[in-house]
Amino acid sequence: MTSVTDADNPPTRMIDYLKTLKPNFSPSRYLTKFGSLKTNQDRVNFIYRDMKKLNFYPKYFKDSKDDGAAIASQKQGDVFFGKGYYHEAIIEYTRSIATAKSRGVLSRSYANRSACLFKINMFKECLVDIDRALANNYPDHLKRQLHERQSQATRLMRPSERFHEDTPCIPEPQRNPLIESASDAVRIEMNEKWGRHVIATREIKIGEVLSVERPFACTLLMERLIHCHHCLEFCYNPVPCEFCTLIVFCSEQCKAKAVISYHKYECAIYFSLIACGMHPVQMLALKVTLLAKEDFGLLSTLTVDLEEVYRSDRYREIHKLMAATNKQSVKSLYDKAEFAAWVFHFLDSCTMFFKRPNTRNKKDIFKEVLLLQLQICELNGLGILEVHYDFTKNVLQTFGVGLYSFSSLFNHACCPNVEGFQYGSTMVMKAMKTIKEGEQCCISYGMSYGNCPKELRQEVLRTKFFFKCECEACKFNWREWNATSQFRSPLFMDLKMNPMEIMFMETELARGNMVSVHQFLARLLPQLKRCENFEPWGNALKIKRLVELCYRLLANRRRV
Ligand SMILES: [Zn+2]
Ligand SMILES: [Zn+2]
Ligand SMILES: [Zn+2]
Secondary structure, three states, rough: OOOOOHHHOOOHHHHHHHOOOOOOOOOHHHHHHHHHOOHHHHHHHHHHHHHHHOOOOOOOOOOOOOOHHHHHHHHHHHHHHHHHHHHHHHHHHHHHHHHHHOOOHHHHHHHHHHHHHHHHHOOHEEEEHHHHHHHHOOOOHHHHHHHHHHHHHHHHHOOOOOOOOOOOOHHHHHHHOOOEEEOEEEEEEOOOOEEEEEEOOOOOOOOOOEEEEEOOEEEEOOOOEEOOOOOOOEOOOOOOOOOOOOEEEEEHHHHHHHHHHHHHHHHHHHHHHHHHOHHHHHHHHHHHHHHHHHHHHHHHHHHOOOOOOOOOOOOHHHHHOOHHHHHOHHHHHHHHHHHHHOOOOHHHHHHHHHHOOOOOOOHHHHHHHHHHHHHHHHHEEEEEEEEEEEEEEEEEEEEEEEEOOOOHEEEOOOOOOEEEEEEEEOOOOOOOEEEEEEEEEOOOOOOOOOOOHHHHHHHHHHHHHOOOOHHHHHOOOOOOOOOOOOOOOOHOOOOOHHHHHHHHHHHHOOOOOOOOHHHHHHHHHHHHHHHHHHOHHHHHHHHHHHHHHHHHHHHHHOOO
């Protein structure tokens, strides 16, 4: 197996190659010509034609299973296991499982992983791995130990300890008749200034769930061996793709769904695209485009009518999300078009994608959709967060990115009244302030007055999201607060809470004490209600942060 780092990383770019070919080549003239193009397919073809003419393609790497590499990972796993580093050992055994070619190597790695899972009391997962080891011809002379572990795990297994709550669902009477994933507390409105945006139809209370939405597609940013490639669920005993070595799934069901809908095509080219330097948002755009394949023939007829039900599970809504093509710089559009040309080349030359009945004559449409989605995903992709315990404290990390047709319609405010919480990859929007009827519901696109000065916020929002923020915090120059700053005691008197109690909660939550979260919330929510109108007051922000953390921990699929 060629390792990804051996590859030209990233491959030489067309513009650099042309410079070496023609001494009088002018990059700025070349980009001006590119900038005058009107459609996405023309932009991709502009580069693809040169690639073809000059026979200048990115290098293809065949990804194949390799017992040698699998045994090396297995040995590394054994070293970690010997030292009692079970989490690290699990990752190495999973790497081995993803790479193994023969059933002998595979069964040993499953068996070894089951030993780790046993050690960390994940008996259900342990038993599943034992079954997998046995189903893959685990050597007879080693079976006795495995059977012993099996009977012990069966004896010790109890209804699995779960800390996270179930994904909320919107009760039938409150479902929004026009928005599949939302409650009737909101509606979509459209105007010149805000584009499509979300408005409260009545007063909304703090903590109320506004929408529960599965992503149209999502992808991992990190830790691909302990999360499912398809649903992003945290998983310590995933199964591998049968063909490629980089991808694992939480279950056979997820694997089957992914293979049939997109991974069949992605599989053969994934390794080469990683070698090209593909980043997660590009990965997401590719997934979305492959998922959209049955709609390729219908693009011109895809419309979104706000009088009809707005859905989360079909491509039409995704196709109509904002792309802001005319606001992108020529260079940024060119980079995306070049990536699209690489993907097209790999897909055309290494897979059966363009030989399917519904995509046979749709090469230009593919280029159109992929370049559009590269823009849409960059602008609309929402981070998927998770809390994990890092030896001494909880760390909040963005481990995935998803494309959601409804959640993407929330505009930004630096003092947001709504926050997205992720139950796995399901996005749940909750009100973090009392929202009045007719008021716009806004989330933060990563920056708020609590973590970022106004100049920087405005700069990022202008260059990355192409708008000038006019939220209350920006308009009235709210003082920037650092949520970790100390409570200031004179002001603190307004809260009916003892600073020591707040500190206790902070410490317990940072330690991952899940048992008390509901109790903390019961204390915090009335305080948040009391002080919500005192923003920009640091203490109000601090209470809000604690409530947010409680909600996040309740949603968290990963054991903290
Ligand atoms: Zn899954
Ligand atoms: Zn694969
Ligand atoms: Zn703002």
